[in-house]
Amino acid sequence: MIKIYSIEVRDLTKKFNGFTAVDKISLVVKSGELFGLLGPNGAGKTTTIRMLTGIFKPTSGTALIGEYDIQKNPLEAKQLMGIVPEMANAYVDLSALRNLLLMGELYGIRKKERVKRAEYLLKLFGLYEKRNNKVKTFSKGMKQRLIVAMGLMNEPRLLFLDEPTAGLDVGSVRLIRKLIKEFNSKGITIILTTHNIEEANQLCDRVAIMNHGRIVAIDSPEKLKSTFQSTASIEVAFDKKVKAEELLFGDVVTETKKVGDKIRLYSKRTGEVIPMLVEYANSSGSKIISLNTLAPNLEDVFVKLTKE
Amino acid sequence: MNFIGQLKRSLAVTKKDLFVFYLKGPVLISGILMPSFLFIAFIVGRNLSLSFLIPGLLGMALFVTVSSIGPVVVQWETRMKTFERLVSAPIALWAIIFGDIVASLMFGLFITFFIFIISIILLGVEIISLSLVIGTIIAAFCFSSLGLLISAPPTDNPSNMMMISSMIKFPLLFISGIFVPISSMGKWKFISYISPLTYYTDLARYSIGGTNNFSPIVDLLALFGFSILFFISAVIWHKKSLTKRF
Numbered sequence: 001m002i003k004i005y006s007i008e009v010r011d012l013t014k015k016f017n018g019f020t021a022v023d024k025i026s027l028v029v030k031s032g033e034l035f036g037l038l039g040p041n042g043a044g045k046t047t048t049i050r051m052l053t054g055i056f057k058p059t060s061g062t063a064l065i066g067e068y069d070i071q072k073n074p075l076e077a078k079q080l081m082g083i084v085p086e087m088a089n090a091y092v093d094l095s096a097l098r099n100l101l102l103m104g105e106l107y108g109i110r111k112k113e114r115v116k117r118a119e120y121l122l123k124l125f126g127l128y129e130k131r132n133n134k135v136k137t138f139s140k141g142m143k144q145r146l147i148v149a150m151g152l153m154n155e156p157r158l159l160f161l162d163e164p165t166a167g168l169d170v171g172s173v174r175l176i177r178k179l180i181k182e183f184n185s186k187g188i189t190i191i192l193t194t195h196n197i198e199e200a201n202q203l204c205d206r207v208a209i210m211n212h213g214r215i216v217a218i219d220s221p222e223k224l225k226s227t228f229q230s231t232a233s234i235e236v237a238f239d240k241k242v243k244a245e246e247l248l249f250g251d252v253v254t255e256t257k258k259v260g261d262k263i264r265l266y267s268k269r270t271g272e273v274i275p276m277l278v279e280y281a282n283s284s285g286s287k288i289i290s291l292n293t294l295a296p297n298l299e300d301v302f303v304k305l306t307k308e
Numbered sequence: 309m310n311f312i313g314q315l316k317r318s319l320a321v322t323k324k325d326l327f328v329f330y331l332k333g334p335v336l337i338s339g340i341l342m343p344s345f346l347f348i349a350f351i352v353g354r355n356l357s358l359s360f361l362i363p364g365l366l367g368m369a370l371f372v373t374v375s376s377i378g379p380v381v382v383q384w385e386t387r388m389k390t391f392e393r394l395v396s397a398p399i400a401l402w403a404i405i406f407g408d409i410v411a412s413l414m415f416g417l418f419i420t421f422f423i424f425i426i427s428i429i430l431l432g433v434e435i436i437s438l439s440l441v442i443g444t445i446i447a448a449f450c451f452s453s454l455g456l457l458i459s460a461p462p463t464d465n466p467s468n469m470m471m472i473s474s475m476i477k478f479p480l481l482f483i484s485g486i487f488v489p490i491s492s493m494g495k496w497k498f499i500s501y502i503s504p505l506t507y508y509t510d511l512a513r514y515s516i517g518g519t520n521n522f523s524p525i526v527d528l529l530a531l532f533g534f535s536i537l538f539f540i541s542a543v544i545w546h547k548k549s550l551t552k553r554f
Contacts, residue, residue, distance in 0.1 A: 055554065
């Protein structure tokens with residue numbers, strides 16, 4: 001029987017010499033969900049992943065992976081997971097095929113099955129032609145594709161991806177994102193940690209935003225955006241240089257920001273701002289080159305929630 | 309997770325270690341040359357019998373080769389960012405360490421086997437007790453476990469570990485009856501009892517020359533005891549230092 005929840009976390013805490021890296025977080029991830037974990041550097045994302053994958057022992061709290069408690073039955077819980085750790089590497093002195101076969105052996109997969117699975121993944125990730133080449137001859141994109149493939153050797157029910165596309169070329173990023181979607185559509189639960197907010201927005205069913213070791217928001221990207229409606233904005237460009245602070249219009253605009261050659265205005269009353277901008281242009285003798293209203297995006301929500 | 313399943317996964321670690329760290333020309337050559345040079349430096353100009361020299365050479369070769377790479381395997385893996393992947397797989401930490409130990413053991417036995425063959429064929433050395441074969445395997449496990457115990461501090465700098473490893477290994481070489489017979493150590497001979505190498509050298513002297521300080525059973529039991537002690541200590545210490553590695 002497949003459980004409704006793939007992950008159930010209760011009051012999970014990790015302290016390092018008195019410093020609280022993760023502070024009593026609780027969350028559930030449903031089976032088949034693509035769940036994003038966002039947060040600035042040092043927010044506690046990787047520590048959380050390391051506790052969920054049994055690398056770090058929590059200071060307190062519990063985490064169930066499927067039916068197993070990660071502290072009481074770590075090996076059984078790990079058997080269900082595929083893991084792509086942040087900054088992980090393949091063995092550069094081994095070939096791509098041997099790296100995959102090693103993972104198969106570590107997961108106790110029979111020889112015939114692991115050879116078949118390794119060849120399938122090599123083809124899927126576009127590495128089959130280079131399967132016998134040592135990984136040290138691979139480009140960064142090829143290495144990362146192999147690392148993700150290694151996380152899939154055991155046909156996991158649950159896949160942890162910690163920054164899987166960081167620093168990669170566009171082709172590799174697209175391939176990995178496409179495969180993430182495909183594997184998720186086949187029912188694999190995916191926990192995606194990323195700095196790339198747009199990636200989370202595109203891929204995730206729900207996201208949790210972490211800051212200072214705590215979860216500060218958890219919901220679907222669209223619901224999070226609508227909750228923070230006040231962050232709706234207008235982006236305007238003039239033909240002459242304009243001081244951003246002149247566009248506050250009393251208290252109608254809450255914040256202005258220069259973005260390249262444009263100025264972004266944040267307001268709850270965007271409808272009132274547009275005529276004010278037109279009037280400002282007329283009175284100052286400048287022309288509006290472009291004007292766009294922007295719906296609140298996940299990045300705005302992220303910035304608002306993680307601001308000091 | 310059953311014990312046999314974990315042992316099989318250990319062998320995957322062993323295989324990986326052999327390919328990644330040991331089966332390389334420079335490593336194999338230095339495995340033979342290092343103990344040979346040390347030994348030649350010691351015997352040149354001294355009139356010593358083969359039955360004294362060969363057990364010493366065997367002890368030194370086994371000890372130096374087995375403990376050469378073991379102390380830095382975990383550090384290399386941490387530095388190369390492969391260790392996190394390994395510990396996040398469904399393999400117990402003891403099984404990873406056991407796999408590392410077996411790889412190191414196999415490397416040491418391979419080198420020592422050469423010395424055995426050369427000693428028997430070229431030098432005409434006779435082995436009068438087969439307890440040496442069992443003792444060599446146990447000793448290889450023991451020295452390899454010591455290497456893994458040395459590797460437990462949570463650093464990712466292999467050169468630091470090499471230095472610490474040398475600081476532990478070289479004094480042991482000098483107090484274990486390889487260069488100076490234990491009987492000549494006078495009131496200081498009790499120091500040699502704390503070194504597992506003493507018991508292997510003694511067993512080798514008994515098996516080749518027929519002379520010994522301890523009974524072969526005592527030698528084997530001591531090596532076995534040290535093996536268990538080093539292995540358990542290595543697992544406990546590695547478990548404690550795991551969080552600090554990342």
